[in-house]
Amino acid sequence: MADDVTVPPGVAKARAALKDVPHEPGAPKQDPILVADSVVRRFGGLTAVSVDHIEIQRGAITALIGPNGAGKTTFFNLLTGFDRPDEGDWKFNGKPLAGVAAHKVAKQGMVRTFQLTKALSRLTVIDNMRLGGTGQKGESFWKALIPGIWKKQEQEITERADELLARFKLDAKREDFAGSLSGGQRKLLEMARALMVQPDMVMLDEPMAGVNPALTQSLLGHVKSLREDGMTVLFVEHDMDMVRDISDWVIVMGQGKVIAEGTPDTVMADPRVIDAYLGSHHDGTEHDAAEVAAEVPGADAPSSSSVDAAPSSAEGAKSEGGKTDE
């Protein structure tokens, strides 16, 4: 994107913060909201995640890409408390989060959505939203016993839910069962619900998977608006057009490790990245890398592309354990 006056302030700020960051795995950031060290997760003999060091720039949109099975969802699960690592430490807003349960992670301001949406289909849209808003503000047993406080909080939650439904254009669906929504609407609902906790950082696992093209632009717009609102976004995506369109920074995982980092253009032209997607077949010459680049969707062409858009539902279901995110 050209650096001209039409660049929105959130974009300009994020790009400026990342301007001098070296394009290398584990690169230090100017103002990281999340810093993780030596995070390892093994499943039997398989090391699904082995991340030495990673930093996520505050206020930026960072894409986490990599081939199927690279460990992206597992890494999300670990960071957000839905799974436990064999080793590793990480800090969010300067506070250690390793070993902290998912609902407490959300209270600290880090929320995620799922590769397979977890909207509760037998609840209405508004009830899904309200559920996303419970557990806030030190909600306690005692508070629950004092009707006045409870009622006020409930009212605030409903107001916030209605505001978000309007923002995501789901207000007309307020009383519908979540199960009756289209795939794209469910993704929107999940994003809206994640915002109920007023997070600092939103983690989206394949927000575009299964979304009807008619809703794509609106979803992209919503993700970008999170950055303009000062939030940090980390998202997993296979659609390279989307990655190129909205990310300030891209981190690439391969076989559990961070193998490359940089701006979208540099990363997608990086032979290590192309190798990871194609299974390390080229012999390392410039000539071959260029040839391979031409074959990787999105590596150098603005064509409509998806490196591998298979929803990989088996892995998703496996590693996400069918939980809801409250």
Ligand SMILES: Nc1ncnc2c1ncn2[C@@H]1O[C@H](COP(=O)(O)OP(=O)(O)OP(=O)(O)O)[C@@H](O)[C@H]1O
């Ligand atoms: N609960 C689990 N038990 C055993 N193996 C698992 C489990 N969860 C994930 N794996 C394995 O760990 C590896 C990483 O999986 P993960 O789902 O994190 O990859 P991913 O990068 O999200 O892939 P995709 O792009 O297909 O969603 C894969 O080999 C997967 O089969």
Ligand SMILES: [Mg+2]
């Ligand atoms: Mg995944």
